[in-house]
Amino acid sequence: MGNPTVAxxxxxxxxxxxxxxxxxxxxISIVEDTPGVTRDRIYTHSExxxxxxxxxxxxxxxxxEEPFLEEIRDQAELAINEADVIIFIVSVRxxxxxxxxxxxxxxxxxxxxVILAVNKVDNPELRQxxxxxxxxxxxxxxxxxxxxxxxxxxxxxxVIANFPEKEEQEDDEAIRFSLIxxxxxxxxSLVNAILxxxxxxxxxxxxxxxxxxxxxFTSNGDEFVMVDTAGMRKKGKIYENTERYSVMRAMKAIDNxxxxxVVLNAEEGIREQDKRIAGYAHEAGRAIVIVVNKWDKLKKDxxxxxxxxxSIRQEFAYLSYAPIIFVSAVTKQRLSQLxxxxxxxDENHRRRVQSSTLNDVLMDAIAVNxxxxxxxxxxxxxxxxxxxxxxxxxxxFVNDPDLMHFSYERFxxxxxxxxxxxxxTPVHLIERRRK
Numbered sequence: 001m002g003n004p005t006v007a008x009x010x011x012x013x014x015x016x017x018x019x020x021x022x023x024x025x026x027x028i029s030i031v032e033d034t035p036g037v038t039r040d041r042i043y044t045h046s047e048x049x050x051x052x053x054x055x056x057x058x059x060x061x062x063x064x065e066e067p068f069l070e071e072i073r074d075q076a077e078l079a080i081n082e083a084d085v086i087i088f089i090v091s092v093r094x095x096x097x098x099x100x101x102x103x104x105x106x107x108x109x110x111x112x113x114v115i116l117a118v119n120k121v122d123n124p125e126l127r128q129x130x131x132x133x134x135x136x137x138x139x140x141x142x143x144x145x146x147x148x149x150x151x152x153x154x155x156x157x158x159v160i161a162n163f164p165e166k167e168e169q170e171d172d173e174a175i176r177f178s179l180i181x182x183x184x185x186x187x188x189s190l191v192n193a194i195l196x197x198x199x200x201x202x203x204x205x206x207x208x209x210x211x212x213x214x215x216x217f218t219s220n221g222d223e224f225v226m227v228d229t230a231g232m233r234k235k236g237k238i239y240e241n242t243e244r245y246s247v248m249r250a251m252k253a254i255d256n257x258x259x260x261x262v263v264l265n266a267e268e269g270i271r272e273q274d275k276r277i278a279g280y281a282h283e284a285g286r287a288i289v290i291v292v293n294k295w296d297k298l299k300k301d302x303x304x305x306x307x308x309x310x311s312i313r314q315e316f317a318y319l320s321y322a323p324i325i326f327v328s329a330v331t332k333q334r335l336s337q338l339x340x341x342x343x344x345x346d347e348n349h350r351r352r353v354q355s356s357t358l359n360d361v362l363m364d365a366i367a368v369n370x371x372x373x374x375x376x377x378x379x380x381x382x383x384x385x386x387x388x389x390x391x392x393x394x395x396x397f398v399n400d401p402d403l404m405h406f407s408y409e410r411f412x413x414x415x416x417x418x419x420x421x422x423x424x425t426p427v428h429l430i431e432r433r434r435k
Contacts, residue, residue, distance in 0.1 A: 003045070003255050004163045005082055007056040009107075010089035011099035015119040018146035019089060020044075020057035023156065043251055043280070048156040051163060054251050056083065080110040082252075085162045087155070088138060092118050092129050096136065104136045113162035116141045117155055122148060174216060175346045178227035178253035179291070180281065181263035182273040186293040189329035190263065191215075191226065194338065214256075219339035227256050250277045258349065258390070259287040259342050259424075262319075266294045266308070266326070270315045278316060285391040287349035287425045288322040289341055296328035321417070323424055345424025351392055353420055355385045358394065365415040372405050379403035382434050393428040401431035 006023075008016045024044045046055045080086070088107060090100050107114050118130045121143040133141040142158065144151040179187045195217060215226045254260055260281040264274055281288055290312060298304060309324055316322070325341060327334045362384050371379035380399040387395050396412070398404060413427055 003052045003054050004084040005054040005056060005252065006085050006087060006159055007058060007083035008087045008089060009058050009103060011097065011103060014089045014091040015146040016089050017057055019119065019144065020055060022146055022149055022152055023055055048160055051160045077106065080112060083112060084164055085159050086110065086112055086114045087159065088114050088116050089119050090133055091120050092126050093120050096132055100136065108137065114138050115155065115158050117144050118142065119144045119146050121145055174223035174225045175259060175342060176225045176227055176257050177259040177261060177342050178257040179261045179263050180250040180253055180277055182271065182277060185263045185265040186329050187263055190293055193329040193332060193335055194226065222339065222343055224339060224342065227253050250280060254281050254284050254286055257286060259289065259346050261289050261291045264290065264292045266292050267297045270311060275315060278319060282318055282426060285426055287345040288319060289345055289424060290319065290322050290324045292324065292326045293329055295326040295333060296331045321423060321426065348422050349391060349425040350389045351420065351422065352389060353386050358386065359383050361415055361419040362412065365412055369411060372403065372408050374403055377403060391426045391428055392422060393430065395430045395432055397434040398431050399434065401433055404431045
């Protein structure tokens with residue numbers, strides 16, 4: 001169910017972020033018009049020749065003059081632990097540097113495919129200089145020009161050739177859910193508390209992430225699979241305190257889930273990283289529940305809950321559809337309500353709407369608020385139909401998709417939500433010209 005992960009590693013100033021953006025392509029700009037979703041990212045989805053994968057940029061690490069500082073090792077170890085394939089970027093202009101060799105020595109120990117890419121080969125004369133990089137010991141180097149996009153196809157061919165075989169997805173009616181969030185929001189405590197609350201553990205099944213265990217349990221006759229996401233692996237500063245680590249774990253958990261619980265820490269409030277990680281779940285189209293943990297730690301008055309909920313709605317404007325629940329892993333407050341809530345949003349995530357009923361809603365909406373016009377040309381909505389679920393996706397056939405303003409699309413979405421129960425799930429509207 002999960003997609004392979006590709007990590008881009010290398011010393012500073014070799015063009016890692018440029019290559020990241022080239023491979024990511026238009027995926028980066030997909031949410032520019034979505035309120036509240038940060039654009040400053042180090043991770044994304046991408047695709048090549050029909051193979052989808054997650055892409056991690058381990059760039060942005062600043063080091064001093066000495067090439068053997070700890071940051072290089074940290075950067076490479078992150079990639080080693082989480083990636084299925086590693087792209088090792090070097091620069092033809094500087095040749096083989098001591099820092100390149102330092103990264104290479106770390107990658108030798110990895111039981112992962114490493115693809116060596118020589119960047120900044122911006123003209124044919126520089127191609128002869130790539131042969132120096134054979135000394136790094138990773139086979140044929142792939143010449144690249146990040147600024148021009150040259151050589152990217154050959155590189156990606158080599159990357160996907162090293163992907164693990166696709167696993168057959170078992171026919172399983174259990175609801176798969178995960179808990180994501182930055183470090184120290186209490187994910188591990190919630191996992192243990194949920195299992196302690198439910199008590200009936202059917203089995204432990206091997207997860208798709210290495211060294212991870214997905215836990216199956218029942219609640220009121222319904223089967224759930226809790227995807228391992230709490231990062232219970234190696235201990236240490238790099239694993240506990242870096243944003244990249246929590247993002248990598250969240251990406252894999254989201255890929256393997258039907259429902260995602262976005263966990264916040266009531267004591268610490270909302271942080272930028274909370275929005276970053278939640279934005280990924282939103283973009284992936286998963287059903288979402290916002291879980292505010294450690295609610296028992298706050299000194300509260302009659303307005304505490306409503307004030308906190310209002311802050312969430314302001315900071316997570318793009319998750320206006322997600323229900324919010326305030327819990328405590330310590331006191332078990334409201335934990336018994338979670339399975340039923342997860343089941344409800346999963347059902348909404350799978351909901352199908354008859355075309356005739358959908359079009360009645362659309363026509364009523366247009367009667368209340370007529371379609372907009374631009375330069376004397378008015379938008380005409382002919383009909384709509386649902387084309388997929390998880391998330392519910394609707395195609396709206398119109399005379400000219402360019403006439404569909406974002407605000408009017410949001411109006412139609414709100415009317416659809418009023419008519420049908422889509423709490424907890426994003427709803428996608430796609431405008432197409434009627435032929």
